[in-house]
Amino acid sequence: xxxxxxxxDEHEQDVFECNMEGxxxxxxxxxxxxxxxxxxxxxxxxxxxxxxxxxxxxAQAGLGGGSGNAAAAMWGANELLGNPAxxxxxxxxxxxxxxxxxxxxxxxxxYCTGRGEIMTPVDPLPDGTKVYIxxxxxxxxxxxxxxxxxxxxxSTADPEELLDRFMxxxxxxxxxxxxxxxLEQPAxxxxxxxxxxxxxxxxxxxxxxxxxxxxxxxxxxxxxxxxIDGFMKTFDERDGLNVFPRxxxxxxx
Numbered sequence: 001x002x003x004x005x006x007x008x009d010e011h012e013q014d015v016f017e018c019n020m021e022g023x024x025x026x027x028x029x030x031x032x033x034x035x036x037x038x039x040x041x042x043x044x045x046x047x048x049x050x051x052x053x054x055x056x057x058x059a060q061a062g063l064g065g066g067s068g069n070a071a072a073a074m075w076g077a078n079e080l081l082g083n084p085a086x087x088x089x090x091x092x093x094x095x096x097x098x099x100x101x102x103x104x105x106x107x108x109x110x111y112c113t114g115r116g117e118i119m120t121p122v123d124p125l126p127d128g129t130k131v132y133i134x135x136x137x138x139x140x141x142x143x144x145x146x147x148x149x150x151x152x153x154x155s156t157a158d159p160e161e162l163l164d165r166f167m168x169x170x171x172x173x174x175x176x177x178x179x180x181x182x183l184e185q186p187a188x189x190x191x192x193x194x195x196x197x198x199x200x201x202x203x204x205x206x207x208x209x210x211x212x213x214x215x216x217x218x219x220x221x222x223x224x225x226x227x228i229d230g231f232m233k234t235f236d237e238r239d240g241l242n243v244f245p246r247x248x249x250x251x252x253x
Contacts, residue, residue: 002051002076014048020055030070033097038077041093042084049077058242060139062183062214064100071104091119100214111163122163125248126170132221133213133244134201134235136194140187145215148186155180171222171248172208179211187216194219197241204231 014035016025027033035049051073057065074094078085085093087105094101099116109124157180165174188195194212198219202210206226213220225231236243 002049002073002080012048015050016053017051018053018055020053020059023053023055023059030066030097030101031073034070034073034101035077037093037096038074038081038085038090041089042078042081044081044084047081049080058135058139058218060141060216061135061218062140062212062216063133063218064104064214067098067100068104070094070097070101074101075105111159113159122167125166127248129171129222129248130224131246131248132207132224132231133218133246134197134221135218135242135244136197137240137242138191138217140190140194140216142215144190145183145186148189149183150185153185154182176209179209181212181214183215184212187212191217201235206231 014032016029016032018025018029023029025032027036031051031053035051039045039047053069055065055069057063057068059065071094074090078090091102091105094105095115095117099114100112102117102119103110103112106119106121109122111120111122112118113120157177162174162178162180165178169175184195184198188198194217198210198212201207201219201221204221204225207221207223209222211220212218232243235241
């Protein structure tokens with residue numbers, strides 16, 4: 001929730017609250033930085049906001065939770081200011097904050113290149129695909145993962161060829177070799193038990209593909225376990241693990 005605090009003379013800075021313990025609420029948080037960016041770019045230096053972040057995506061999960069929060073803050077601030085910036089401008093400015101924020105200003109499906117900030121919208125993947133996200137409580141910082149990256153082991157697959165396979169065949173039938181994440185190697189080097197968890201999930205009957213998301217530590221599984229109750233008992237009830245069943249939904253704007 002984002003409110004315009006311009007009418008309250010007591011506020012000469014943004015007020016930011018978050019429900020998740022451990023999330024910083026100072027200027028190091030991407031939400032505050034996003035508000036600062038929109039305020040500066042639109043020339044509204046006298047406008048301040050009150051933001052209440054109800055965070056549901058876990059931190060250090062490789063799911064883009066912080067980036068999505070920042071994109072929502074940029075969008076909301078622009079709305080409250082009367083839309084002085086176009087969507088194209090918000091997309092352009094978002095690259096100043098981070099590589100992933102641009103994607104969250106898309107319509108949900110996009111091909112991102114460069115550092116992730118160059119976005120090309122693409123058609124949505126077929127809806128109804130079932131996905132299970134398995135998230136260990138332990139996290140990994142993105143800088144730590146990149147420091148452990150071995151550049152001589154990067155995939156040589158053509159990203160556009162992989163994209164074409166996903167668009168033509170969907171998430172299930174794109175083929176096992178279509179799923180590439182160069183950050184698995186450094187993440188698993190930093191946290192070997194994460195690689196062991198992936199191997200264990202690959203052995204679950206019913207999953208078509210298993211891959212770490214982003215820089216970790218979440219692992220997503222395409223498909224549905226044949227024995228759902230047994231799967232949930234084995235993984236969701238395990239100390240230090242959480243399981244989130246999800247379904248890909250097609251949204252037309």
